[in-house]
Amino acid sequence: MLVSARPLRGPLLVITTACVIGIAGCAGGDPSPAAAPSAAAPSAAAASPAVSAPAVTVADPWVKTAESGMTAAFGTFSTTGSTPVTVLSAQTSASSRTELHEVVVGDDGAMTMRPKGDGFVIEPGAPHVLAPGGDHIMIMDLASPIRPGDQIDVTLSLSDGSTTRFSALAKETSGGEENYDDGAGSMHMSGGQGG
Amino acid sequence: MSALGPSLRRRALLLGGAAAVVGGGTAAALAVRDGDPEVRPVAVAPVGAETVPFHGVHQPGIDTLPAQAHAVFLGLDLNPGSGPAEVGRLMRLLSDDAARLMSGRAPLAAEDQELAVLPSRLTVTFGFGAGLFDAIGRAGDCPAVVRELPAFPADRLDPRWSGGDLLLQVCSDDPVPLAYAVRRLVRDARSMTSVRWVQRGFNPARGPEPAAVTPRNLFGQRDGTANPASGSPELAESVWVRDGPSWFVGGSVLVLRRIRMDLDTWDDFGRVGKEMALARRLDTGAPVTGGGEFDEVDPRVVDERGMPMVAASAHVVRAKARTPAERMLRRGYSYDDGPTPDGAPDAGQLFAAYQADAATAFVPVQGRLAESDVMNLWVTHVGSAAFVIPPGCADGEFVGRALLGT
Numbered sequence: 098m099l100v101s102a103r104p105l106r107g108p109l110l111v112i113t114t115a116c117v118i119g120i121a122g123c124a125g126g127d128p129s130p131a132a133a134p135s136a137a138a139p140s141a142a143a144a145s146p147a148v149s150a151p152a153v154t155v156a157d158p159w160v161k162t163a164e165s166g167m168t169a170a171f172g173t174f175s176t177t178g179s180t181p182v183t184v185l186s187a188q189t190s191a192s193s194r195t196e197l198h199e200v201v202v203g204d205d206g207a208m209t210m211r212p213k214g215d216g217f218v219i220e221p222g223a224p225h226v227l228a229p230g231g232d233h234i235m236i237m238d239l240a241s242p243i244r245p246g247d248q249i250d251v252t253l254s255l256s257d258g259s260t261t262r263f264s265a266l267a268k269e270t271s272g273g274e275e276n277y278d279d280g281a282g283s284m285h286m287s288g289g290q291g292g
Numbered sequence: 293m294s295a296l297g298p299s300l301r302r303r304a305l306l307l308g309g310a311a312a313v314v315g316g317g318t319a320a321a322l323a324v325r326d327g328d329p330e331v332r333p334v335a336v337a338p339v340g341a342e343t344v345p346f347h348g349v350h351q352p353g354i355d356t357l358p359a360q361a362h363a364v365f366l367g368l369d370l371n372p373g374s375g376p377a378e379v380g381r382l383m384r385l386l387s388d389d390a391a392r393l394m395s396g397r398a399p400l401a402a403e404d405q406e407l408a409v410l411p412s413r414l415t416v417t418f419g420f421g422a423g424l425f426d427a428i429g430r431a432g433d434c435p436a437v438v439r440e441l442p443a444f445p446a447d448r449l450d451p452r453w454s455g456g457d458l459l460l461q462v463c464s465d466d467p468v469p470l471a472y473a474v475r476r477l478v479r480d481a482r483s484m485t486s487v488r489w490v491q492r493g494f495n496p497a498r499g500p501e502p503a504a505v506t507p508r509n510l511f512g513q514r515d516g517t518a519n520p521a522s523g524s525p526e527l528a529e530s531v532w533v534r535d536g537p538s539w540f541v542g543g544s545v546l547v548l549r550r551i552r553m554d555l556d557t558w559d560d561f562g563r564v565g566k567e568m569a570l571a572r573r574l575d576t577g578a579p580v581t582g583g584g585e586f587d588e589v590d591p592r593v594v595d596e597r598g599m600p601m602v603a604a605s606a607h608v609v610r611a612k613a614r615t616p617a618e619r620m621l622r623r624g625y626s627y628d629d630g631p632t633p634d635g636a637p638d639a640g641q642l643f644a645a646y647q648a649d650a651a652t653a654f655v656p657v658q659g660r661l662a663e664s665d666v667m668n669l670w671v672t673h674v675g676s677a678a679f680v681i682p683p684g685c686a687d688g689e690f691v692g693r694a695l696l697g698t
Contacts, residue, residue, distance in 0.1 A: 159400040171401075245483055246381025266388055268401040269483060 151261040152182045153219055153253060158265040160191070160249045161229070164242045169198070169233040170251055170265045174217065174225040183216040183256035187234045190250040194237040200230060210235070216256070229270070243267045339465050339498050340410035346391040348684040349542050350532060351691065353415030353463050354621065354646050357522040358503055360413050360463040363493045363625045364474045365548060365642060367456025367677060368485040369423065376428040378484055380690075380698045383418070385480045386460075387690035390416035393473045402476060412466035414473055418691045419459030419546050419679025427457065428696060433537070437651040438545060438678045444662035446673060453550045453675025456488045461546070461644070465498050491550060491675070493625025493642040506577060506585065510553055510626045510639050511670070513570055514577030517585055518612065519622055530619035530653070531646045533683075539694035542683030544646045547654045550627070550675030552640040558670045569666040571606035579608075588612075607667040610660045618657055620647035640671070650678060 158172035170189065176182045187195045199213040208230075217232060219225050227233050234251065243249060247267040252260050344352045370379065389399040394415060398408040425434035460477060464470035478487065495507045509515040520527035533543045558566070567573055567580055577585040581593040581601050591602045591609055602609060613619045623644045630638030647653035661668070682692045 157400055161401075244381060245480065246383075246385040248384070266384065266400060268385070268399075268480070270401045 152176055152178055152255050152257050152259050153184065153261045155251075155253075155261065155263040156224075158251065158263050160236070160243060160247075160265040160267050162243050162245050162247075162267045162269045163239060165239055167235065167237045168239065168243055169229075169235055170249065171227040171229065171233055172263070172265065174219050174227065174253075176219040176221050179221055181221065182219045184219065184253050185216045185256055186254045188252045188254075189234070189236055191236050191243055192238045192240050196235045196237070197232070198235040199232050245269050340412050341396070342413045342465075343395055343411055344413050344415050346387075346394045346416070346684075347687045347689075351417050351543075351681055351684045352394065353417035353461055354531060354544060354623065354681070355522055355527060356413065356415050356463070357519075357623075358507070359495055359623050359625070360415065361465045361495050361497050362467045362470050363461065363463045363495075363642070363644075364470060365491045365493070365644070366460040366462070366474065366478065367421075367488040367490075368458040368460065368481060369488045370427050370457045371484055371486070374427045374484065376696050376698065379424060379428050379692070380696050382458075382481060382484045383692045383696070384690045386416075386418065386477055387685060389473075389477055389480055390418075390691075391687075393469075393476065399476050399480070404472065407469060407472040410466065411469050411473075412464045414464040414469055415462070416473065416477065417459075417461040417463075417546075417681065419461070419681050420692065420695070421455065421457045421459065421677065421679050423455075423457035425680075430695065433539075433695070435545065435649075435651070435680065437649070437655060438680055441547065441650070441676060441678055442655060442659070444658055444673065446662045446668055447676070448672050448674055449676050450674050453489055453491065454677055456677050456679075458485065459546065459548070459677070459679045489675075491548075491627060491642050493627045495625055509624070509641055510555065510628065511558060511566070512574050513572070514585060515624065515641075516622055517572070517577050518608075520619065526619065527621060529616065529648075531621050531648060533648050539682065539692075540680070544648060544681040545650045546679045546681050547643075547645045547647070547650050548675075548677045548679070549643040549645075549673050550640065551643050552672045552674045553637070554670045554672070555637040555639055561670075568603060569607060569669070571602045571608045603666060605664045605666050607661075607665050610665045611657060613653075613657065615652075617649070617652035620645040620653045620657075640674075646681070 154175050154177060156173040156175065158170065160170040161168045168191075170187075174184065184197065187197060189195050197213045197216055198210045200208050200210050203209050210233075212235075213232070217225055217227075225232070236249075245267055249265045249267065250262060251265055252262045254260055344356050346352055370382075392399050393408055394411055396409050396411045398404050402408075420434075422431075422434045422439040425431050425439075458481075460474075460481075462470060462474050462477065464473070506514040506516050520530055531544050533540050533545075535541075561569075563574065571580055571589045571591075572578060572585075573580060579587055579589040579602075581590045589602055589606070589608050589612075591600065591604070591606075593601045595601050623646060625642045625644065626639070627642050628637075628639040630636065632638055645654050682695060685691050685693065
């Protein structure tokens with residue numbers, strides 16, 4: 098089965114009352130090792146480290162429940178700045194192995210997930226939607242089951258050297274019919290109701 | 293005279309009026325049909341986009357008045373073996389769903405924006421039954437009256453409509469977003485719970501009468517005349533828990549009774565008798581002893597023969613709060629699950645009463661009614677459940693978190 102290729106509807110879901118989770122402390126009062134070697138925005142960080150807003154905010158974050166193996170986290174990323182920011186990598190409290198993935202249409206028409214090594218570029222004014230059937234944060238080698246209502250902490254490392262942390266709520270869904278754990282690592286998608 | 297026909301002209305008035313009050317939400321446009329002296333003003337308001345905040349000191353769906361037109365009450369049972377961790381996950385999920393749905397958004401992981409975008413004052417209210425307290429190891433914290441209401445002489449309770457570990461009261465002025473909300477909430481709850489019962493109720497639609505008018509029940513009575521006003525000190529004192537453990541302050545207690553009405557015999561009883569049974573007029577809700585709807589029945593009034601006009605067993609005489617502690621907020625809904633195959637009605641009221649302490653409010657009042665109330669000729673209590681209503685929660689929190697201690 099193929100996932101029908103169509104534009105993501107996700108951006109339409111982002112409405113003004115959406116709960117935006119941005120942990121200011123991550124970019125300010127909670128200096129992380131990732132922030133130290135940054136050369137991208139040294140002056141701003143040095144001038145007011147305690148009050149600088151996170152470069153990326155995350156709305157509506159959630160993670161798909163899973164008993165073991167792999168799963169994925171989703172949400173809508175926006176940048177509050179005036180220049181693009183790239184999400185370089187993610188870490189989660191659910192496992193020690195996380196990758197940024199995209200979904201692409203192969204030569205055979207099948208949609209395939211693959212790591213996106215250069216990260217997700219977040220353009221100002223253009224929220225970047227991670228959703229089943231599209232870009233997502235792949236969580237591998239789960240340390241323990243992710244059950245409905247669990248919260249998974251996710252930390253994004255950004256191209257400006259800062260980090261953004263958020264909590265993703267675990268929800269059961271068959272949305273997208275992706276099988277994030279086919280055991281062989283080839284990660285082909287199946288089903289046709291992807292979002 | 294307009295060139296448009298009467299119906300078109302009316303529609304133009306309605307649409308124009310609705311457009312004019314978008315954002316206000318409380319104003320009403322008046323439409324009068326040409327040449328129809330019987331038609332009363334029709335109130336029209338853009339109710340679809342109205343929202344009630346989920347987060348706050350108190351849970352929504354209680355002092356959300358007038359009560360929405362439609363309600364679904366769900367009694368869920370926790371899966372065997374559930375503990376504080378499971379209940380915490382459940383309430384975190386359901387609180388997140390409720391906050392989103394009430395603000396007009398689909399739940400996380402759902403895309404049905406068009407079903408969610410017009411919530412029409414959707415509210416989701418959670419209640420904890422004794423079984424939930426037991427499951428989380430806090431059996432001693434469940435008020436005795438919630439654990440077990442006294443048995444009343446006239447009760448004919450069916451387990452099918454009774455009990456439950458977790459209550460979901462979901463209300464909206466529109467049954468479509470209501471159905472969607474119930475479905476998504478249950479979908480998220482069902483891996484941890486089973487559905488014990490579901491009871492659907494309704495009140496008069498919004499629009500036919502002004503919002504402030506007391507709704508009618510299926511007997512035709514104005515029902516709720518004695519209720520405290522929204523936001524009033526009387527409501528606060530009657531409904532919200534003020535003294536108690538911190539996890540309970542700001543909460544309430546819900547008693548939900550399924551009350552079957554024998555509408556066939558009521559139909560045939562005669563109008564004078566019906567009004568004497570309640571001691572209030574059917575048309576206006578005013579006391580049979582005179583005055584307006586919000587005047588009290590005066591049991592001392594006698595007729596020209598010197599006979600009391602109000603029977604000592606008239607419903608409002610028996611039901612009236614005799615002390616401040618007996619006051620409660622009645623937020624009931626009619627139900628109609630009939631007719632049965634032989635054509636009999638299967639209808640009545642989902643009596644939902646909120647109070648700070650059911651032991652001092654519902655129990656003594658219902659004790660009086662069960663002992664003597666003319667209306668007992670036509671009403672039978674067939675279902676019963678009581679729940680602790682935890683206080684509301686702040687953004688980022690979930691209902692019941694303080695009790696769970698997580």
